[in-house]
Amino acid sequence: MQDSPPGSALLSLHARVDGISAGMVARAIEDRSMLLTWSMRGSPYLVPVAEASVYTTGVLPPAETALRHFVQGVERAVDRLGLTLTETADIVAAATREVLPGRQLAINELGAEVAELITPRLTAPQREVWIEEGAYAEGQPIGEAVVHFCVRVLALRRIVCFAARAENKAPFVLTEEWLGHPVEEADPAVARAELLRRYLRCYGPSTRGDFAAWLGVRAGDVDPWWGRLGEELVEVDVGRTSWILAADLDSLRTSTMPFGVRLLPPRDPYTQLRDRETIVDKVHHRDNWRTTGDPGTVLVDGEIIGTWRARKNGRRMRVEMKAFEALSRRHQDALAAEAESIALLRDASSVSVEVTTY
Structure with missing residues (x-):
């Protein structure tokens, strides 16, 4: 469930689950059965902890070009730094692991501290770009803005997630500290295939282009997801050529309109x-x-x-x-x-x- 604006996930659950309450959702986050993290299109989502890899690892674009489209707005900054977005995210990840242990920091606080820690580690030309005021927010150095963008990648790598909201803020924490155990590695190919299954079960019949828009990449970049399902997909005609999971075809044909x-x-x-x-x-x-x-x-x-x-x-x-x-x-x-x-x-x-x- 997407949770922007904050509280939307609660209302989405209310529309589907009898007896839901704000306290139940808050407790689900506190007891670590639900996780609030950035996911599709770089938006905050409430997902089951047991299935978090589908909505994090499964969302992360494997190719640099697709990743740049997913994190739109950072391209010119990383180009000026002479780095790829993947390399930049690696640098931000290392610094975040130094800054965040034992703490909960809002994005502005995290961005400022991580950017400051990274500054002396850059080459002289990179530092000039890093500390220059950018066009993203008044008074904000380019380096801080780059960290903000890269935190989306760190969330998909399951390095960071959101802690419980407090004082109308959702601070970031290290995921392994929040969950209380190391984050298990997930097979990206398996996670991507399962994400597409979930998508088609919810939104099928659908197309590559629609899936790409929902995910946050371009239609030409969806092969790592779409190419995994093969014979699990069946082509259907619903006024346009679309695809659905073969296992769901009978359910689609016999579906009825809901009431209420x-x-x-x-x-x-x-x-x-x-x-x-x-x-x-x-x-x-x-x-x-x-x-x-x-x-x-x-x-x-x-x-x-x-x-x-x-x-x-x-x-x-x-x-x-x-x-x-x-x-x-x-x-x-x-x-x-x-x-x-x-x-x-x-x-x-x-x-x-x-x-x-x-």
């Missing part, structure tokens, strides 16, 4: 589907997916029929829903009940619901 209502958060797994016209008419794509500030989506009987946002003032919460067309009284009542259950998750004592149409 759900308020899905921004970046819920369901709305991460790249073939968006499958689930939402194209005329409403801009309403559902925005460059920044995505709303949540309203799901009624298996169809996305609108968007929603929640605003909390003290312990009062207001939910504003905008539907693509008028809703029946039955659906409005069911959505009001769903909003009340979300208010409880967010520790609100009361909730008001306003429903309008686009």
Whole structure:
């Protein structure tokens, strides 16, 4: 479950699991059964610790060109340093292992300390670039920005992960310290194959291009994932040539529409589907997916029929829903009940619901 904005993973779980609570999720992180780490597209995800290698090792692009696309924005800086991104990540990893033991550091603190430690280890021309103010943030040296980018790679290498959130921050820790044991090596090829299986089970029928967009690489770079499954895949026609796991084909053919209502958060797994016209008419794509500030989506009987946002003032919460067309009284009542259950998750004592149409 992607957890950006923070709290989205909780709402995604609520849409799928009866009786979920914020305390249950917090305890799952504290007792190390769930792990919060950067994963697909360099975004924070809540994943099972027992299967973390699928969503870390399985995500890490093996080729330099694919890695550069995955960590977009760092290319010019590492080129000026005369290094590959892989070499730069190795340098940052070594320094992080010196800085982070026994500590929990927010990204800005970690970036500053690691960058400072690396500075004297660089050649004179590299140091000039490293300490120069960059274009990423005012007053931020290029070196600190490079560390920020490379921490995404370190998370996929399972060197660092997030500790539990505190004071609205999720600090970084060494993964082996957080889990209390050394991180076992995982076979990257096996992890990549399993990641693609999980993707196709969730989003199939799908294409190489859609998988690449979901993962965070280019379509031409997916062979290390796609090429592993071979005869496990079967080609289907759903208005375009797509692929699905052969083992899931019968389930797809006999599937039925679900019943009920759900308020899905921004970046819920369901709305991460790249073939968006499958689930939402194209005329409403801009309403559902925005460059920044995505709303949540309203799901009624298996169809996305609108968007929603929640605003909390003290312990009062207001939910504003905008539907693509008028809703029946039955659906409005069911959505009001769903909003009340979300208010409880967010520790609100009361909730008001306003429903309008686009």
